[in-house]
Amino acid sequence: MTISAAPVSEVAGYVVAIRTIEFFQATEQVDEDHVRQLARTIHLQGHWLAPMPIESSTGLVMDGNHRLQAARLLGLRRLPCIPLHYGDRRVAVRCWRSNLPFDTRRVLSLASGRELLPFKTTRHRFDPPLPQSHIPIALLA
Numbered sequence: 001m002t003i004s005a006a007p008v009s010e011v012a013g014y015v016v017a018i019r020t021i022e023f024f025q026a027t028e029q030v031d032e033d034h035v036r037q038l039a040r041t042i043h044l045q046g047h048w049l050a051p052m053p054i055e056s057s058t059g060l061v062m063d064g065n066h067r068l069q070a071a072r073l074l075g076l077r078r079l080p081c082i083p084l085h086y087g088d089r090r091v092a093v094r095c096w097r098s099n100l101p102f103d104t105r106r107v108l109s110l111a112s113g114r115e116l117l118p119f120k121t122t123r124h125r126f127d128p129p130l131p132q133s134h135i136p137i138a139l140l141a
Contacts, residue, residue, distance in 0.1 A: 023059040029119045039070035048135045056083030058111040076140045092125040
């Protein structure tokens with residue numbers, strides 16, 4: 001069975017697509033214990049429930065760095081995502097600690113190297129809220 005990079009559905013104006021895991025690029029450090037727990041939860045549920053919002057041209061993860069690492073632990077080869085741009089009016093980015101607006105150019109600069117922002121640096125908000133999914137992980141392996 002082949003899953004293409006074409007969109008699989010559109011919900012609330014968002015396109016949900018499937019991309020190879022190599023396309024996704026982490027943006028923040030993660031808590032490894034949380035990653036392992038999340039991987040166990042995903043495995044037990046047997047379904048991927050939350051498509052990850054990503055910057056569409058670079059694969060930078062807007063929200064879901066823990067999910068990305070859990071998917072890698074599970075050996076998944078594809079993931080559902082919602083491709084967006086930082087200029088999209090539906091995307092707002094704030095600093096996690098201060099709640100001040102976050103300069104998205106700093107996030108985009110990560111695409112040129114392997115630097116990661118510290119754990120919980122950015123908080124992305126999406127209006128309207130992002131849709132959920134219910135994709136069997138067997139289809140993503």
